[in-house]
Amino acid sequence: MPGATAPVRLAEIVQALGGELVGDAALEIRRIASLEAADAHSISFLAQARLRALLDTTQAGCLIVRADLSEAAQARGAVIVTADPYLYYARLSRWWAERRRAAVKTGVHASAVIGEGVRLHPTASIGPQAVIDDGAFIGEGVIIGAHCHVGAAAVIGAHTRLAAHVVFAEACRIGERGMLQSGAVVGGDGFGFAPFEGRWEKIEQLGTVQIGDDVDIGANTCVDRGALDDTVLANGVKLDNLIQIAHNVRIGEHTAMAACVGVAGSARIGAHCLIGGAALIQGHIEIVDHVQVSAGSFVMHSLRQPGHYSGIFPIDTNANWEKNAATLRQLYTLRSRVRALEQQNKTP
Amino acid sequence: MPGATAPVRLAEIVQALGGELVGDAALEIRRIASLEAADAHSISFLAQARLRALLDTTQAGCLIVRADLSEAAQARGAVIVTADPYLYYARLSRWWAERRRAAVKTGVHASAVIGEGVRLHPTASIGPQAVIDDGAFIGEGVIIGAHCHVGAAAVIGAHTRLAAHVVFAEACRIGERGMLQSGAVVGGDGFGFAPFEGRWEKIEQLGTVQIGDDVDIGANTCVDRGALDDTVLANGVKLDNLIQIAHNVRIGEHTAMAACVGVAGSARIGAHCLIGGAALIQGHIEIVDHVQVSAGSFVMHSLRQPGHYSGIFPIDTNANWEKNAATLRQLYTLRSRVRALEQQNKTP
Amino acid sequence: MPGATAPVRLAEIVQALGGELVGDAALEIRRIASLEAADAHSISFLAQARLRALLDTTQAGCLIVRADLSEAAQARGAVIVTADPYLYYARLSRWWAERRRAAVKTGVHASAVIGEGVRLHPTASIGPQAVIDDGAFIGEGVIIGAHCHVGAAAVIGAHTRLAAHVVFAEACRIGERGMLQSGAVVGGDGFGFAPFEGRWEKIEQLGTVQIGDDVDIGANTCVDRGALDDTVLANGVKLDNLIQIAHNVRIGEHTAMAACVGVAGSARIGAHCLIGGAALIQGHIEIVDHVQVSAGSFVMHSLRQPGHYSGIFPIDTNANWEKNAATLRQLYTLRSRVRALEQQNKTP
CATH class of the missing domain: 2.160.10.10 (Hexapeptide repeat proteins)
Structure with a gap:
């Protein structure tokens, strides 16, 4: 369900979900967003080391990060420091959705x-x-x-x-x-x-x-x-x-x-x-x-x-696949031929 | 749909579906059950020879069996003897369900x-x-x-x-x-x-x-x-x-x-x-x-x-699969190499 | 949705969808049909050269064909000539269905x-x-x-x-x-x-x-x-x-x-x-x-x-598949054996 809901302050998020907040506790968060799509009123998270380069370009108002990235992240805005940013994001998403579901009529x-x-x-x-x-x-x-x-x-x-x-x-x-x-x-x-x-x-x-x-x-x-x-x-x-x-x-x-x-x-x-x-x-x-x-x-x-x-037929260009599949249909024969060659080489 | 329905007597079952009843015709049957889950008011069936050992442990009040198992089954309770116990079970299940559906409002x-x-x-x-x-x-x-x-x-x-x-x-x-x-x-x-x-x-x-x-x-x-x-x-x-x-x-x-x-x-x-x-x-x-x-x-x-x-890639440990898949991608080449070896061995 | 709808004249079809009509513009068309199922009040199409033999047997009142088949098709009834008969059929099917949908209540x-x-x-x-x-x-x-x-x-x-x-x-x-x-x-x-x-x-x-x-x-x-x-x-x-x-x-x-x-x-x-x-x-x-x-x-x-x-395991009789699958499980070994043979043949 979509992100559209009443905005919250960063302080409310940390109060509900924990983590160490460094930055403006009064910052208004309007949506949870990916690093690429985030804006100044978005909260985002960085869970994978390979995405670290996005630290330099994301526009997120607040970033959820591990302690080792805290300093780098602080250089660019508010930060919530937590041991497992992906888990924090999961819980944040649920907390966010719960606020919306409160409106469901009983x-x-x-x-x-x-x-x-x-x-x-x-x-x-x-x-x-x-x-x-x-x-x-x-x-x-x-x-x-x-x-x-x-x-x-x-x-x-x-x-x-x-x-x-x-x-x-x-x-x-x-x-x-x-x-x-x-x-x-x-x-x-x-x-x-x-x-x-x-x-x-x-x-x-x-x-x-x-x-x-x-x-x-x-x-x-x-x-x-x-x-x-x-x-x-x-x-x-x-x-x-x-x-x-x-x-x-x-x-x-x-x-x-x-x-x-x-x-x-x-x-x-x-x-x-x-x-x-x-x-x-x-x-x-x-x-x-x-x-x-x-x-x-x-x-x-x-x-x-x-x-x-695992048991998966590897994908290939159709041309290569056709050649390999043709051989595969006679694989048993190929094994027999190898066995025959081995016999030949043994007997001098 | 669940087994909960009015109980029946064994006599009613045999009257409706045939088979030779050996045992107490007045026994009250409350559910059809697997051999493992059956109790004294359950009817169960033994259709596969490999399950014969369960004859000794099942608590079923009545067993549907072939003639060759009739004697062994009688030792432990009521028995319905029929040529095809699985088919009998199929028909019993339908008869059972029909009684319940009688309650559907037109x-x-x-x-x-x-x-x-x-x-x-x-x-x-x-x-x-x-x-x-x-x-x-x-x-x-x-x-x-x-x-x-x-x-x-x-x-x-x-x-x-x-x-x-x-x-x-x-x-x-x-x-x-x-x-x-x-x-x-x-x-x-x-x-x-x-x-x-x-x-x-x-x-x-x-x-x-x-x-x-x-x-x-x-x-x-x-x-x-x-x-x-x-x-x-x-x-x-x-x-x-x-x-x-x-x-x-x-x-x-x-x-x-x-x-x-x-x-x-x-x-x-x-x-x-x-x-x-x-x-x-x-x-x-x-x-x-x-x-x-x-x-x-x-x-x-x-x-x-x-x-x-059939045409199924056999499953294996992922490690083995990776090795075999790598070879499979070059299977055509492997065949060519075997052919070359055969040529070599032919020409003295 | 089914073909049942009010009949139309051939003239109406060509007026709506173009193409060159050769034959009776007043012919009443009651359904679009495959070449095999068509009758004298059906319109059908011939889009694939391999189906040309059906020209001699189809009972279609009107055929949609390319110019090169026009003459042959005219010998047997009305014809609409168009560059792409399959596309014409697609548009005809939509025009036909639209007429029916006109009846949907807003x-x-x-x-x-x-x-x-x-x-x-x-x-x-x-x-x-x-x-x-x-x-x-x-x-x-x-x-x-x-x-x-x-x-x-x-x-x-x-x-x-x-x-x-x-x-x-x-x-x-x-x-x-x-x-x-x-x-x-x-x-x-x-x-x-x-x-x-x-x-x-x-x-x-x-x-x-x-x-x-x-x-x-x-x-x-x-x-x-x-x-x-x-x-x-x-x-x-x-x-x-x-x-x-x-x-x-x-x-x-x-x-x-x-x-x-x-x-x-x-x-x-x-x-x-x-x-x-x-x-x-x-x-x-x-x-x-x-x-x-x-x-x-x-x-x-x-x-x-x-x-x-592509990446598809070729289908075969189950017996052949079993033999090939057994070899496939050891394909890596087979490659090693071929390599060993190659080494052997190299070293005199």
Whole structure:
């Protein structure tokens, strides 16, 4: 959401978020900005050594920096000194956004449809055209966007927010402080069919989705309900946009996945993993904690050791690729030819 | 949808679905469960030989098994004997879910918007905030979820169900007993542009989508309308989540696609094919019946023989991958070097 | 949208779109059709030499052709001669669709929810159940479909159309003559988190999405808002379905992307590029103008020269693939073995 909000004094920022302020505490800050786009009423941050050259050119009124850059930064304006400027920026961005969200109206929009037996906290906000089915639970400070659908007996924990157009289906549960982006579908049917005489007989999906606290789910991402048991996202899981989480998948705490990842049914992924964009994870396999998978890689088997894994066809000019791909199609033959040469050289 | 529903007696299950019951016909079943999660009021199934060890530990009140496991299973509780326990489970799950759906209210929710000339069967159910445009046809027993949009002159066949937030656009047609998950978009415009002086001129998409009976379409899956002719999904096609079906694609009967597959324009895919997750199918090619494509593979050319096809870069530790990828970039050169060695060895 | 509309005379078509008509100007045209599906009241086009054989069999009442095929085509019916039949067809399709859209009612549907301070052009059309938040701008001739959500202070330029179920979030802007398909989400939060003691701290996304004129965005495609600066799509960009555009990406004029592409954060893509389906573009890289990327390729580094690039594992029978993949896993070793052989052959 955009930066437009009431300006604040630097003193208010440091009072709320800590850090050592060097400079004019009364300076009025109107926006948070990148080093390149900042002006005299912007606060910016310098978190990477490679961007140090921008110290000389940025117009930011105040800079968030580490102690080692404090002196250089002071030469050009106000400074907030902190051990981790990127983390400080993260917290500043949230504090900034919270001030704006304070304006969200609590209560139920007149056009929303609320079922029977819904337990709705008085501080929750239900947007226009939202539909909350019978028996759902909507916790303290929850924000439900326009057109959201919360299914029967679903549970939305305190301070969780649903952007517009989220589907959170029947009997699924999410904990506190979650964030679901628009178009996310939690609790669609898993893809389950039994073959019979050349046809497919649908298996009804009778499980749910169980989601912990502090979980983010991206736009148009799908998390399917379990077949019999549940699909489970542990605390702190972060899913980007357009991700597929199939039925009965379990994802451990604080694992993050970039956009377009696909996880097939019953895969178990550990805690603190990093899954790169459009990576693909086979069904019924296990990935231990602290695994990193490069973008575009297909995890075909269990990964039982922590570490960094990749499987990507390197990009090249199309002409080179065609030559290499032609050889690749006969790679097995090439190995045989090398073996033959080795035999030849051995036998005098 | 969750397992919570009124309990049944084992006798009722066997009466409805057949199979040979050995044990207490009056046993009350409260849920269908996996072997691991089952309790004394659960019914479970054992379909794979490799799970046989679970016979000793499962707490299931009743087990669905093949005849060869009947005796072993009887030692520990009630048993339903059947030739195909997985199929029996599929049918049991549907029977179970049907009992729950009996509670869905027929008729039109007060907040839905129904256009002019809509032909609406009295047994159909139109959910809150749904919009049905002029001239649409809604068949017997159809269930339209919250916020669905059915376009003008669209046809929804008997007993087809749309979960919440489905878009089924103008003039498209689906047969009987279909199931569309949330966020599915049927009948968006195909991606058609004519190049003109470095720009793109849009080609309006004037075809429709024609879908047979018993077709399932997953959450956030897109099936585009044809440019002039139609996009066609035959009877029994099963599409998982986040799949892209471009304009003028034709998919044969009972073909199933796992999540994240992309099918480019005018591809023709046969009947009884299995397309693995995130596989990619080139436009304007043909795939015959009974083809299996591994997940993550790119079908660049027509496949004219039934069989199993793959094209996946194997995953490895990142360190190994980097070494192999470096060689791969010069694979053509490696082949030349082998050829040179062979020439050398030939000439004495 | 389907071809059903009032018929026209050939004379009207040529009057509107130009071209040289040879044949009966009074011929009544009821639909635009492919060569194969055309009948005596259809108009069709022949744009590719390889389809010339269809001249003998098509039943089209009128054919759009180049001058060199004019004589052959006249032998069988009416003809419109033009330099670029495919372009003519594109314009004809739009003219045809415009006539149908003339029937769209202007004004606000009774069930829509319009916020305070919305600037709404009297010729705009707001569909049923749409929600337009405070301060949004809706330009001349804009069409907003059913269930769309336009966020606070968002700007929709003249003649832009949103199909049903589009989310166009707070403070984002699109120019004139744009087209957004159903399920598209513009302005979801970018995926930004700062690591802190094994957890992720959310970075609020304070930028917007800025979209030029004549931009098309496909069904269920996501364009995230920037973290601090904006995400930018230049004039004429065309995005197919299920595409992910991460925060702070910039895409140049008239670049087109096929379905399922993923573009990671802060990537900069030039003008007039063609990105094939399911291609993946690394974050923070740069691609110059006039680059073509094959479908399924992963752009891992900047592409600084125009040209055509690929990186695809060739598909094969599964049996062959298994043999080649096994060798590929040891490709580095194979290169070492070749080097050893070369050394051996050198030393006598």
